[in-house]
Amino acid sequence: MDVSPAWRRDEPAPPVRVVHLGLGAFARAHLLTYTQDAGADLPPAQRWGVAGFTGRSARAAHDLASQDGRYTLVERGVDGDRTRVVDALVEVHDGADATRWRALLARPEVAVLTLTVTEAGYRRTSTGALDRRDAQVRDDAALLGRYVADGDAGGTARAATTAPGRVLDGLRARRAAGGGTLAVVSLDNLPDNGDALRRVVLELAEDVDHDLAGWVRTHVAFVSSMVDRITPATTDADRTAVRDATGRQDAAPVVTEPFREWVLSGRFPAGRPAWDVAGARFVADLAPYEHRKLWLLNAGHSLLAYAGLPRGARTVAEAYADPVVRTRLEELWREAREVLPLTGGELDDALADLRSRFANARIEHRLEQIARDGSQKLPVRVLAVARTRRDAGLPVGPAGAGVLADWAQHLRDSVGVAGDEAHPDLAAAHLADRLRDADPDTAAAFVVAALAPDLADDRTFVATVAGAVAARHALTPS
Known part of the structure; x- marks a missing residue:
């Protein structure tokens, strides 16, 4: 050529x-x-x-x-x-x-x-x-x-x-x-x-x-x-x-x-x-740096996508500018930093960088792109934090559970159906079909079993996800 x-x-x-x-x-x-x-x-x-x-x-x-x-x-x-x-x-x-x-x-x-x-x-x-x-x-x-x-x-x-x-x-x-x-x-x-x-x-x-x-x-x-x-x-x-x-x-x-x-x-x-x-x-040892990135930046992206899209946001910067979403993001970060094996100064610096990066409206990082394939992303971004908190004897994180509820709502509202190559999460297309008619308790059980089978018997965690799902259902017009 x-x-x-x-x-x-x-x-x-x-x-x-x-x-x-x-x-x-x-x-x-x-x-x-x-x-x-x-x-x-x-x-x-x-x-x-x-x-x-x-x-x-x-x-x-x-x-x-x-x-x-x-x-x-x-x-x-x-x-x-x-x-x-x-x-x-x-x-x-x-x-x-x-x-x-x-x-x-x-x-x-x-x-x-x-x-x-x-x-x-x-x-x-x-x-x-x-x-x-x-x-x-x-x-x-x-x-x-x-x-x-x-x-x-x-x-x-x-x-x-x-x-x-x-x-x-x-x-x-x-x-x-x-x-x-x-x-x-x-x-x-x-x-x-x-x-x-x-x-x-x-x-x-x-x-x-x-x-x-x-x-x-x-x-x-x-x-x-x-x-x-x-x-x-x-x-x-x-x-x-x-x-x-x-x-x-x-x-x-x-x-x-x-x-x-x-x-x-x-x-x-x-x-x-x-x-x-x-x-x-x-x-x-790469693990502390991987966890910092996955649990702060990537998990933050997932929250911004699944919470921001229903509120009309199109990009990371738009979702971050929403005070309701930003408050939830800060709570998600608080839950993660309690179990991250890095110094407080390192985490403060990392979060300061993230706040500046997420606020940069000149980078149009589209939430629709981030929201795809959540079934592959959420286990390492959100469920890993829930598992680590449980193992450390810490209470269930409601912010992390809220991300799972937002994802369930996103799947429930997805246009594609099982077998449709255009579905935003092919690995979870059958789950999306099951969620459409599920009550909050059943939906939470489906989601946790699909993403983290080892947490499916954790009644406190599943109940926390169910409560978040119920809250989303209450806000959805019938």
């Missing part, structure tokens, strides 16, 4: 040493900016270039390829915009390009594989195991099993479709080529995401080839990380603003907030970019 003259590089592109799966806006606002900043003072040959593969849509690959992987990053602060060009992405490919995927991961100089996938993308059961009932998981196992049997490490064979399948396909090619050790880094909101990915990849590998599973255990390190940077979907208005500010037509700009954070835990046996130079932190 011809590259537009406006986007041609002034110097040679750095060599590919990182391969990334999932070229959405978040990866381009987070991973790629850290990688670029890590090598900012180095000559191109010593920097770490990234080859990116799309996760779902090939459109992003087409748009970015036409710009040689380069794009405009807009940091949208309260007082104005700061724009810059990010050029750490040196190759862009459709995720279905299995040949290039395998060829790159077979190279010994490629030292890191990174992923940005949704919580649902791991294809796990409620216990964290690989979901072997998933049709696409079964297809990937059969596909990769045939490739192993045929000795096909590359060629023109089609790509796996799930994230565990794609990772294993790349590792299979690396083993066949003698590519050596590799670090695989997860960037998402799932706790212990490196361990979660390791488990599903190894379970898939055991289904495909026991020897391949052994090679993965020996040669591949799975790194967990906590990532944070609010990055709304790019709009046509954003593209127009970028063109007006830079004079370039950009098909793939990214708008994000000035704040960013990255905390990692794990080994990099073949090396890594100097992400710490760009502000990333490497720690032995």
